Amino acid sequence: MPDYGDCVININGRREITVKGGASLLATLLGQKIFIPSACGGRGGCGYCKVKVKEGGGPILPIEKPHLTAEELEQGVRLACQVKVCNNLSVEVPEELLNVHAYRATVERITDLTYDTKELRLKLIEPESISFTVGQYIQLKTPKYEGNATPVFRAYSISSPPSESGVVELIVRLIPNGICTTWIFQHLREGQEVRFNGPYGTFGLRQTERRIVFIAGGSGFAPVKAIIQDNPAEINRRTAKFFFGAKSVRDLFHVKLMQDIHAQYPRIEFIPALSLPNPGDVWVGEEGLITEVVDQRLPDACATEFYLCGGPGMIDACIAVLHKKGVTDDFIFFDKFV
Ligand SMILES: Cc1cc2nc3c(=O)[nH]c(=O)nc-3n(C[C@H](O)[C@H](O)[C@H](O)COP(=O)(O)OP(=O)(O)OC[C@H]3O[C@@H](n4cnc5c(N)ncnc54)[C@H](O)[C@@H]3O)c2cc1C
Numbered sequence: 001m002p003d004y005g006d007c008v009i010n011i012n013g014r015r016e017i018t019v020k021g022g023a024s025l026l027a028t029l030l031g032q033k034i035f036i037p038s039a040c041g042g043r044g045g046c047g048y049c050k051v052k053v054k055e056g057g058g059p060i061l062p063i064e065k066p067h068l069t070a071e072e073l074e075q076g077v078r079l080a081c082q083v084k085v086c087n088n089l090s091v092e093v094p095e096e097l098l099n100v101h102a103y104r105a106t107v108e109r110i111t112d113l114t115y116d117t118k119e120l121r122l123k124l125i126e127p128e129s130i131s132f133t134v135g136q137y138i139q140l141k142t143p144k145y146e147g148n149a150t151p152v153f154r155a156y157s158i159s160s161p162p163s164e165s166g167v168v169e170l171i172v173r174l175i176p177n178g179i180c181t182t183w184i185f186q187h188l189r190e191g192q193e194v195r196f197n198g199p200y201g202t203f204g205l206r207q208t209e210r211r212i213v214f215i216a217g218g219s220g221f222a223p224v225k226a227i228i229q230d231n232p233a234e235i236n237r238r239t240a241k242f243f244f245g246a247k248s249v250r251d252l253f254h255v256k257l258m259q260d261i262h263a264q265y266p267r268i269e270f271i272p273a274l275s276l277p278n279p280g281d282v283w284v285g286e287e288g289l290i291t292e293v294v295d296q297r298l299p300d301a302c303a304t305e306f307y308l309c310g311g312p313g314m315i316d317a318c319i320a321v322l323h324k325k326g327v328t329d330d331f332i333f334f335d336k337f338v
């Protein structure tokens, strides 16, 4: 590898750091405890690691272009994972990212929610508490383990409310052969220490008078749970429907929790829907793809805000249904689990 020597990175015109050249801007900033979100491990696939590079970034790469709007291209926004530090740079990092910290925590509890979904309760060690807004996510560090040679970070939405500042709960669904989820399911044990950084993201409840519709698939339940538990009285006042898509009865979880919330706050309605019930499933609820159920059960979409969370396919299909109903993007908020 060529020796790029020392390079100076000016951050937001206020701070200069001297680093050894040769690595990506993402990895270099991480080494300086400046945490830029990254959902794909720096492969140029997620588009989460955007920063403005004002000087010294070199030409934009073809892999970056699909993630950047015309306006971002004009402003010099780049994917930090694709910019190599090989000379001095001047960059602008979103201010809120400078408040992201690294945390050590103990796995206090692991609960099997289904055969392929676990809930992790992490008790913070250092720092002892975290300040976040509801709906945000953290990046969990997966260490080296047999079959994984390099530590990687993966994003997980916080499913507990911010009032519990000494704890972070996550809901994680196993992705077959996935690096982080295989570690969580096969290697991670209660009492073990883990590391993460955060918080990131802006998927919180907007303070308006509009009715609320949540639509989630699988582990997309996590931030919706946090939002509802954070302030159920306010959500009840505005009225909310929560459409939750699962394949079959064995993929459902936290149904009792949602029923209890509904009993106390009757204007928060939980609508689970099964897309592929098993022949033996005893089920009297909604059936069909979550998009079909939303389409049928939501004749009136006016004066409503929509909060979507889950895989990209589900989100894109739901947005198409909402557009068909005349909902504009101003009232659709989502977190895609890319
Ligand atoms: C903002 C954000 C919040 C997230 N929150 C959560 C959360 O709360 N709970 C949760 O379980 N996940 C969440 N995710 C997804 C999570 O970050 C990981 O992508 C996921 O757990 C897979 O990681 P892995 O290391 O096990 O798989 P990887 O090693 O990254 O992937 C292995 C293979 O599986 C594919 N793959 C990755 N994800 C999926 C998927 N969802 N479905 C099908 N194939 C996939 C990849 O393309 C790759 O080919 C979130 C993602 C983002 C961006």
Ligand code: FES
Pocket (backbone or CB within 6 Å): 037, 038, 039, 040, 041, 042, 043, 044, 045, 046, 047, 048, 049, 079, 080, 081, 082
């Ligand atoms: S980290 Fe995913 S695109 Fe850069």
